[in-house]
Amino acid sequence: MPAALAALIASIPLAYLVLRATANGLDPVLQVLWRERTARLVGRSILFAALVTLACLVVGIGTAWILARCRLRGAGAWRVLLALPLAVPSYVAAFSWLAIWPQLEGLWAAVLVLTLTSYPYAYLPVLAALRSTDPALEEVSRSLGRGRWRTFATVTLRQVSPAAAGGGLLVALYALSDFGAVSILRYDSFTRVIHSSYRAGFDRTQAAILGCLLVLVTIVIVIGESRARGHADRARTGSGVRRTAAPVELGWWMPAATVGLGGVLGLALGVPAVSLTWWLMRGGSAGTDLPSLATAALTTLWVSLLGAALTVALALPVGVLAARSRHRAVRVIEQLTYAGHALPGIVVALSLVLVGVTILRPLYQRTPLLVLAYAVLFLPSAVAAVRGSVVLSSPRLEEVARALGNSPRQVFRRVTLPLATPGIAAGAVLVMLTCMKELPATLLLRPTGTETLATELWAATTVGRYAEAAPYAGVLVLLSSLPAALMLTTRGDRRG
Amino acid sequence: MRTSRPVLLTALAVVTALGLGACGSGTPPASPTTGSTPGAGSATGAGQAVVLYSGRSKDLIQPVLDAFTTRTGITVQVRYAGTAELAAQLLDEGENSPADAFLSQDAGALGALAAANRLEPLPRELLDRVDARFRAADGSWVGVSGRARVIAYDPRAVPAGRVPTSVFQLTDPAWKGKVAIAPTNASFQSFVTAMRVISGEERTREWLRALAANEPVIYEGNGEILKAVDAGRVPLGLINHYYWFELAAEEGVEVVNAEIGWLAAGDPGALVNVAGIGVLRGADGAEPARRLVDHLLGAEAQRHFAEKTAEYPLIAQVPPSADLPPLAQVSGPRVDLSRLDDLATTQAMLADAGLT
Numbered sequence: 001m002p003a004a005l006a007a008l009i010a011s012i013p014l015a016y017l018v019l020r021a022t023a024n025g026l027d028p029v030l031q032v033l034w035r036e037r038t039a040r041l042v043g044r045s046i047l048f049a050a051l052v053t054l055a056c057l058v059v060g061i062g063t064a065w066i067l068a069r070c071r072l073r074g075a076g077a078w079r080v081l082l083a084l085p086l087a088v089p090s091y092v093a094a095f096s097w098l099a100i101w102p103q104l105e106g107l108w109a110a111v112l113v114l115t116l117t118s119y120p121y122a123y124l125p126v127l128a129a130l131r132s133t134d135p136a137l138e139e140v141s142r143s144l145g146r147g148r149w150r151t152f153a154t155v156t157l158r159q160v161s162p163a164a165a166g167g168g169l170l171v172a173l174y175a176l177s178d179f180g181a182v183s184i185l186r187y188d189s190f191t192r193v194i195h196s197s198y199r200a201g202f203d204r205t206q207a208a209i210l211g212c213l214l215v216l217v218t219i220v221i222v223i224g225e226s227r228a229r230g231h232a233d234r235a236r237t238g239s240g241v242r243r244t245a246a247p248v249e250l251g252w253w254m255p256a257a258t259v260g261l262g263g264v265l266g267l268a269l270g271v272p273a274v275s276l277t278w279w280l281m282r283g284g285s286a287g288t289d290l291p292s293l294a295t296a297a298l299t300t301l302w303v304s305l306l307g308a309a310l311t312v313a314l315a316l317p318v319g320v321l322a323a324r325s326r327h328r329a330v331r332v333i334e335q336l337t338y339a340g341h342a343l344p345g346i347v348v349a350l351s352l353v354l355v356g357v358t359i360l361r362p363l364y365q366r367t368p369l370l371v372l373a374y375a376v377l378f379l380p381s382a383v384a385a386v387r388g389s390v391v392l393s394s395p396r397l398e399e400v401a402r403a404l405g406n407s408p409r410q411v412f413r414r415v416t417l418p419l420a421t422p423g424i425a426a427g428a429v430l431v432m433l434t435c436m437k438e439l440p441a442t443l444l445l446r447p448t449g450t451e452t453l454a455t456e457l458w459a460a461t462t463v464g465r466y467a468e469a470a471p472y473a474g475v476l477v478l479l480s481s482l483p484a485a486l487m488l489t490t491r492g493d494r495r496g
Numbered sequence: 497m498r499t500s501r502p503v504l505l506t507a508l509a510v511v512t513a514l515g516l517g518a519c520g521s522g523t524p525p526a527s528p529t530t531g532s533t534p535g536a537g538s539a540t541g542a543g544q545a546v547v548l549y550s551g552r553s554k555d556l557i558q559p560v561l562d563a564f565t566t567r568t569g570i571t572v573q574v575r576y577a578g579t580a581e582l583a584a585q586l587l588d589e590g591e592n593s594p595a596d597a598f599l600s601q602d603a604g605a606l607g608a609l610a611a612a613n614r615l616e617p618l619p620r621e622l623l624d625r626v627d628a629r630f631r632a633a634d635g636s637w638v639g640v641s642g643r644a645r646v647i648a649y650d651p652r653a654v655p656a657g658r659v660p661t662s663v664f665q666l667t668d669p670a671w672k673g674k675v676a677i678a679p680t681n682a683s684f685q686s687f688v689t690a691m692r693v694i695s696g697e698e699r700t701r702e703w704l705r706a707l708a709a710n711e712p713v714i715y716e717g718n719g720e721i722l723k724a725v726d727a728g729r730v731p732l733g734l735i736n737h738y739y740w741f742e743l744a745a746e747e748g749v750e751v752v753n754a755e756i757g758w759l760a761a762g763d764p765g766a767l768v769n770v771a772g773i774g775v776l777r778g779a780d781g782a783e784p785a786r787r788l789v790d791h792l793l794g795a796e797a798q799r800h801f802a803e804k805t806a807e808y809p810l811i812a813q814v815p816p817s818a819d820l821p822p823l824a825q826v827s828g829p830r831v832d833l834s835r836l837d838d839l840a841t842t843q844a845m846l847a848d849a850g851l852t
Contacts, residue, residue, distance in 0.1 A: 198584050
């Protein structure tokens with residue numbers, strides 16, 4: 001039931017799109033779909049999403065493995081820092097890169113920038129998975145004569161593959177929906193055309209038709225991921241308590257690992273930091289309105305916190321079901337929740353505008369509806385996190401708990417939930433960081449007069465006032481470090 | 497049933513989140529939501545409020561709105577977002593819209609709302625303050641400030657004397673690969689639409705094809721074009737005039753390399769477009785909204801546009817900034833700006849020519 005509720009909420013944008021796309025009959029639909037340009041756009045968007053996903057998986061898994069399994073000075077700080085690029089809005093990253101390297105444009109530029117802001121989608125869940133899987137399998141593999149690299153490739157990768165696939169899926173969908181990087185770095189993708197349909201033509205029909213097509217592409221990708229994920233048992237079933245992995249001694253590789261982590265961080269956080277500082281020192285619009293900065297920061301924290309709470313609450317039943325059941329209906333529900341993530345924010349926002357003015361009038365342009373929009377947009381992040389962490393604990397444990405006389409609810413509270421907590425927390429952080437930088441839905445659905453850091457940032461950059469924008473971007477990244485630090489360090493301490 | 501397990505927990509969390517949200521929605525510093533009691537006609541509007549959707553950014557309009565509140569006591573609750581996004585939002589909201597007035601960056605968005613019968617005609621007294629070219633023929637909206645289309649050029653690559661004075665010169669082979677345009681941007685599409693109205697469909701189609709064959713450099717917006725020209729990456733670019741003044745204000749006049757070339761009067765490229773305002777049909781705050789329109793067309797607000805945002809004021813009493821040639825001199829084609837909402841055909845033409 002609650003899973004169905006989540007699916008219902010997640011399918012609001014879909015219903016809206018179908019309604020809008022067919023508003024003028026089927027002729028315009030066929031006309032748009034039949035254009036050669038439409039096919040080219042699909043191809044370009046898929047290519048872009050595939051490259052970004054691949055790059056994010058390499059960076060995300062690599063960094064997560066080093067930080068989960070190797071002895072490294074300052075690992076706690078690294079873990080937090082490497083999650084932060086998620087808070088950098090892609091348009092800020094794109095502007096930063098352009099400031100330093102004005103010639104940057106096209107496919108590879110967009111891939112670079114989007115990879116650097118979205119690899120945490122892969123990094124966070126993989127890190128959580130690595131830290132909660134038993135190293136015993138890897139030790140067995142080593143003792144049976146497989147080398148470190150073969151063990152990594154055959155055992156470790158397999159263990160984290162649900163988490164990695166979930167993260168990769170999020171990256172792919174995010175890449176399809178992103179507008180900032182592709183528009184500023186001039187790569188002609190689907191989202192860019194959907195936006196220009198609204199921008200220049202006030203043409204909601206064409207935008208909706210393209211949106212429907214984007215949803216179809218999403219469904220193909222989601223089904224592909226679920227095939228790739230397979231149904232292998234990832235849970236540990238042995239007796240005794242899972243141990244913490246003995247850290248790998250990097251030895252001579254230590255400097256290389258440090259340089260690698262530092263390089264990722266330098267590109268993902270350093271470049272924006274340098275550009276922002278430069279704008280701040282040079283720009284004529286410098287001079288910060290401190291009270292508005294403070295209120296925007298508080299508002300941002302508040303709505304993002306609510307967004308993360310609601311999203312995780314809705315994701316729990318879907319994620320748990322997806323992890324435990326192989327029923328067809330469950331798969332459909334899970335896949336429905338992914339729709340929001342691949343659609344441009346403007347589409348999701350408009351669908352909630354319609355729901356708001358017609359059904360939820362008292363909530364329209366008030367915080368609850370904005371929070372609901374965040375849930376629709378970012379439900380997949382949380383669903384993937386919940387599912388990825390629940391599959392790691394064995395259903396046997398739940399069965400034992402049932403046999404010992406616990407009610408299903410007690411089992412969930414006493415067994416399933418505690419075991420999955422690290423992964424769910426990672427999902428919550430992921431959602432919160434993404435909410436903090438969300439722009440299109442926030443612009444249309446926030447209470448009139450309320451500003452978040454992202455809307456202030458947008459307001460300043462649209463009129464070219466980069467110096468005025470810089471403090472908002474800086475505070476956005478600083479604030480993001482709070483939830484990330486809280487989640488990633490407290491757990492480390494308790495376990496260490 | 498496995499489904500039943502998390503029922504309570506989820507329901508609880510959802511309710512809590514929504515409940516918290518409902519309480520919290522009052523916490524951010526939203527302006528007080530006073531019901532707009534019809535105190536129309538009274539000199540002070542204290543207690544009245546206008547809900548304004550503004551496609552014009554805060555930096556460019558908030559001071560003018562603050563002055564309005566100080567003068568009249570009417571609170572303005574502003575929702576800032578992109579013009580097109582707000583137009584789509586207003587169209588989707590329909591008659592349930594909480595908005596009283598829509599301040600748009602361009603005439604096309606207002607035209608689209610008027611075509612959907614969402615705007616209520618303004619009083620003649622307000623309309624008559626502005627030249628007929630810069631307001632809707634049916635009185636549904638009125639322009640508040642104007643901007644001209646110009647050519648930004650890199651003086652290191654193009655000497656001032658060689659800068660084209662007509663967009664028709666841009667298809668000359670001499671400019672192959674040297675002209676930056678933003679064909680997905682509303683301001684470019686408005687100008688092409690104007691060209692269709694003035695020079696005819698066929699001539700426009702030919703021009704677009706020739707332009708496409710001349711390998712223009714495509715950008716997303718005016719700002720990016722100006723930056724590219726300023727950095728010497730492209731010799732020429734088509735932009736709105738005030739972008740140059742924004743850049744000069746941000747970076748300092750002395751470091752800006754790019755310069756502005758004005759197109760000859762009457763050239764379709766020299767379209768003067770406006771930011772304008774319309775009052776929503778059936779709005780609760782229609783009366784205070786009209787007083788806001790009155791304020792925006794007053795000398796004080798018009799001087800602000802002339803001096804602070806380097807735009808063209810639209811009432812006769814206020815002259816433009818000294819840096820700008822007079823409006824009559826840059827006046828492009830005479831064209832009904834309301835007709836510039838037919839961007840669909842323009843977009844199809846641009847797509848045909850391979851420009852978008």
